[in-house]
Amino acid sequence: xxxxxxxxxxxxxxxxxxxxxxxxxxxxxxxxxxxxxxxxxxxxxxxxxxxxxxxxxxxxxxxxxxxxxxxxxxxxxxxxxxxxxxxxxxxxxxxxxxxxxxxxxxxxxxxxxxxxxxxxxxxxxxxxxxxxxxxxxxxxxxxxxxxxxxxxxxxxxxxxxxxxxxxxxxxxxxx
Numbered sequence: 087x088x089x090x091x092x093x094x095x096x097x098x099x100x101x102x103x104x105x106x107x108x109x110x111x112x113x114x115x116x117x118x119x120x121x122x123x124x125x126x127x128x129x130x131x132x133x134x135x136x137x138x139x140x141x142x143x144x145x146x147x148x149x150x151x152x153x154x155x156x157x158x159x160x161x162x163x164x165x166x167x168x169x170x171x172x173x174x175x176x177x178x179x180x181x182x183x184x185x186x187x188x189x190x191x192x193x194x195x196x197x198x199x200x201x202x203x204x205x206x207x208x209x210x211x212x213x214x215x216x217x218x219x220x221x222x223x224x225x226x227x228x229x230x231x232x233x234x235x236x237x238x239x240x241x242x243x244x245x246x247x248x249x250x251x252x253x254x255x256x257x258x259x260x261x
Contacts, residue, residue: 208243
């Protein structure tokens with residue numbers, strides 16, 4: 087790869103890595119697996135960089151690559167649903183927001199735990215739709231399914247989140 091393309095990729099990778107890692111962690115709920123997903127994504131992006139460096143949104147392209155790596159990995163026979171349950175795992179995703187604490191931090195931890203309990207496909211749909219704020223059509227493209235599947239999967243995931251949070255918090259969560 088030419089030196090200027092390599093430097094451009096390095097700048098992209100440095101800028102995109104934190105957001106990719108947050109997204110990967112939200113999608114799989116395991117910080118170590120999230121690191122592996124980001125690494126695999128950046129490896130694929132590096133190999134494709136001469137073709138994709140001029141796309142409108144390289145981050146969106148990288149996010150799509152990450153989702154496909156995740157889905158592909160889950161299809162392998164050796165993949166298991168075990169996730170790390172150390173307090174550090176939950177604390178990492180629930181990164182503190184400056185000036186917030188107390189009840190807001192507890193609510194965020196409850197949400198993280200509820201997200202972790204969702205099946206992988208529902209969690210991915212909810213994360214793409216509501217944390218990444220992507221439209222249904224884009225989520226369908228990224229996940230490789232129909233828009234109707236995205237809508238029903240997201241709806242089922244949100245309903246499960248509401249039930250889980252109602253149980254944890256002991257009060258009805260507003261829609």
